Amino acid sequence: MSLKAELDLIIAAYKEPISICMYHTNELFYSHLDHEQLPAASVIKLAILATQLNRQEDLDQVIDVSNTPQVGGAGVLQLLDQPEWTIKDLLKLMITVSDNYAANVMIDHLSMATINQWLAQNNYQETQLQRRLMDTAAVKDGRENVISAADALRLFRYLLKTFPQTRNWFLNQQFRGKLPLTMDETATDVQIYNKTGEGPFVDHDVARFSKNGQSIDVAVLTDGFTDRLAVISMMAEIGQLIYRAL
Known part of the structure; x- marks a missing residue:
């Protein structure tokens, strides 16, 4: 059975929407609901990173992070006492440990308007930054960060191609429990960035x-799954299919 047919079977097993965009090298290989806007969660950090770079x-410029209110969730910056950090280190934290506080520092440094302007100028029409990370009050007011699988993958591919320093950040990203789940630290013949x-009810990778010598790039975005184990299992299965297809 082909990879496309196997992906169709996986999607058919769920009533919840699954957005997928996949490239084999430089050719669009598979897509499903890939232009549907979904809550972005931490994938919005790709837009922040692209705008800054x-x-x-x-990138050695120092920022006083104490000017931005601390937030919880993923990351370690909130636990550290050092008040000044370079832009480069804040970006590394934002990607490698998905640091929400570091992301908010970068949003304040750039401004939401600047990030959204860059997205608009570069035709990321399905991506918008409308709030800081962990801003529950903004969510209640109806302001949500949104992105599509197509935009997320284009941002990711753009960063890897244009800014080689980010490759090591994505390669050493610490949250590996979705697409790479069944092969992380075990499959030595594949590199996964x-x-x-x-x-809440949102899982993306x-x-x-x-x-x-070959590569497959993929964005899998989900929203509305009440069974989180099911969505993680589904992503791990897709990761395995990709691994076997290479």
């Missing part, structure tokens, strides 16, 4: 699988 600012996102 495009400014060609000195990824960035996850999660929230955007990844590159590289093996034998």
Whole structure:
């Protein structure tokens, strides 16, 4: 059975929407609801990262993080006493440990307007930053960060191609329990670069699988799954299918 047919079977087993965009090298290989806007969760950090790196600012510039209110959730910055950090280290934290506080510091440094302007200018029409991370009051007011699988994958591929320093950040990203779940630390013949996102009934993963000189890039976005074990199992199965297809 082909990879496309197996993906169709996986999707058919669930009534909840699953958005998928997949490229084999530079060709669109598979898509399903890939332009549907969903809550972005931490995948919005790809937009923050792309905007910052495009400014060609000195990444060794120091920022006083105490000017941004601390938030919880993923990350370690909230637990550390050091008040000043370089932009580069904040970006690394934002990607490798999905640090929400670091992301909010970067949003304040850039401004939401600047990030949304960059997205609009570069034709990311299905992605919008409308609140800081962990801002539950904004969510209650109806302001949500949104993204599509197509936009998420295009952002991810753009970052890997244009800014080589990010490859090591995505390769060493610490949240590996979705697409790479069954092969992380066990399959030595594949490199997996990824960035996850999660929230209430939301689970996403955007990844590159590289093996034998070939690569498959994929974004899998979900919303509305009440059974989180089911969605994680589904993503792990997709990861295995990709691994076997390479």
